[in-house]
Amino acid sequence: xxxxxxxxxxxxxxxxxxxxxxxxxxxxxxxxxxxxxxxxxxxxxxxxxxxxxxxxxxxxxxxxxxxxxxxxxxxxxxxxxxxxxxxxxxxxxxxxxxxxxxxxxxxxxxxxxx
Amino acid sequence: xxxxxxxxxxxxxxxxxxxxxxxxxxxxxxxxxxxxxxxxxxxxxxxxxxxxxxxxxxxxxxxxxxxxxxxxxxxxxxxxxxxxxxxxxxxxxxxxxxxxxxxxxxxxx
Numbered sequence: 001x002x003x004x005x006x007x008x009x010x011x012x013x014x015x016x017x018x019x020x021x022x023x024x025x026x027x028x029x030x031x032x033x034x035x036x037x038x039x040x041x042x043x044x045x046x047x048x049x050x051x052x053x054x055x056x057x058x059x060x061x062x063x064x065x066x067x068x069x070x071x072x073x074x075x076x077x078x079x080x081x082x083x084x085x086x087x088x089x090x091x092x093x094x095x096x097x098x099x100x101x102x103x104x105x106x107x108x109x110x111x112x113x114x
Numbered sequence: 115x116x117x118x119x120x121x122x123x124x125x126x127x128x129x130x131x132x133x134x135x136x137x138x139x140x141x142x143x144x145x146x147x148x149x150x151x152x153x154x155x156x157x158x159x160x161x162x163x164x165x166x167x168x169x170x171x172x173x174x175x176x177x178x179x180x181x182x183x184x185x186x187x188x189x190x191x192x193x194x195x196x197x198x199x200x201x202x203x204x205x206x207x208x209x210x211x212x213x214x215x216x217x218x219x220x221x222x223x
Contacts, residue, residue: 035213040122042201042215043158058210090157103211105157 002026006091006106013081013113021076021109023091031094032074033058033103034066036087043090049074081113115140117212120202124218131192135217137185137202146205147178149187151198152216158201161187192221 004025013019023032030051035043035058045058049068063085065077074093078085088110092103120137127133139147147164162169164176164185175188185202202214 040215042118043213045210045212048210102160103158105159107157108155 004091004093004104004106006089006109008109009107010110011112013078013111015082015113017081018077018079019081019111020078021089021091021111023074023076023093023106025072025074025091025093025104027093027095027104028071029093029095029104030071031096032068033092033094034064034074034076035090035092036060036085037090037108038087046076046089078111081111083113085111086113087111116214117141117206118202118204118214120200120214120217122215122217124220126220126222127192129192129194129221129223131221132188132190133192133219134189135187135200135202135219137187137214139183139185139202139204139212141204141206141212142180142183144204144206147176147185148203148211149174149176149185150201150203150213152201153198158213161200189219192219194221194223197221 007022033048034046037043044060047066049055052071055066067075091106149161150158151161152158164178168177173190177186199216201216206212
């Protein structure tokens, strides 16, 4: 009963390095999201996708890129990591629009940029 | 001003107590409202939706006041297992959700 799986769960990067976070869901959901969570800030939407082959910017997209080549996967890329990108990243999916309210989250990926 | 504002707490209450959390939102066009629960170092999970008429799920009651742009969550007979962060969530632009920073609840024996 996997649901939403994120890899890796932990990563330490040096400033300027690049990396990709992978999100996979096995629920055949159309919508997928990437959020970051920082102390006192709540979850902030980075990018989202309403279906295979589509992506859109969220509230804090700068410094990130995404791709949704397959319906079940949503990749988040950092081309040149900065210390300000130290955060916990959550991927989520939902069968319809967010209006229904239920997002299914992965367990999170903790990224530290030195 | 933040789109969704919550008292960060922490609320420290004894077992069996009744505790209430409040949340205000800035976008009067928002149509959907929710409470999520997040345990320490875990992912958020939907607790309940909030309807205009108010709704109850066991010990939990959620209410919405559209005129004041205010949402509340009431927990009765608090249990140790209720200790968590409670996130107020409001929809924006139809298909995006905005999360509050959360209110920390600690229930003590």
